Amino acid sequence: MVKITTWNINSVRLRMPIVERYLEEHAPDVLCLQEIKCQEHQFPYEAFAALGYKHTAVHGQKGYHGVATVSRVPMNEFSRHDWQDNGEARHVGVEFPSLDGLVLENVYIPAGGDVPDREKNMRFGQKLDFLERMTRWAEKIDRPTLLVGDFNIAPLECDVYDHKALLKVVSHTPLEVETLNLLQGAHEWVDLGRKHIPAPERNYSWWSYRTYWQGKDRGRRLDHMWASPDLAAQSRAHSIAEHTRDWEKPSDHVPLMTEFDL
């Protein structure tokens, strides 16, 4: 059994106390982080090694974005895609020789800015272009692959607290959902969140810092784990560590974990 987690950590250096708490409580074999917000030489390698996570693949940059995969199981980093072609650190790919060559792709899809119109907001266009380039990439995948991360899109009506109110809000617009669906179709990815927690069951992974205190559960499902069909058949359990949102100095995202029979 192998446990794999994905978590947008919103600054790994600031968040190490709760990362350690999560690792001790849930003991994943592999942890994929997004928004580490540091350069590679600033990454807390020693703290992870002390907890048994000696294998690392870190793709960082100064101040923003950045992803990292840390593991107890040996792995090889083999790719870093720049699907915006602008130098931002938003992807790292690894493979696990001891797990039948499993491929794990860790991605931080751009948020896309405020205005859902590429003519008025360049970042929205970059988000769509990023997804389209990922789709071209996914069409060529020929190995069992797990694609995880912060996708910054809540695709289903039940993936947000108020579908109608969010139709014009970046992360839930029909154009983003349609573009994400093309990516999903390109490899027939299985959405593990919905395999294990079928729609329309509540299944959020993110709550804004600005409104969380109101206690109105204004969540969205922005974080995802997608598996190749054959790999998806080996997933045995999936959970969302929602309680971490109430920990001290939390991330605005919570971790997703899937266990595989590998």
Place this chain on the structure above:
DNA sequence: ATGGCTGGTAGAACCAGA
């Protein structure tokens, strides 16, 4: 009714997140 927040880089107020 998204923003009343948060983090990084600055070395004060910006940008960015979503």
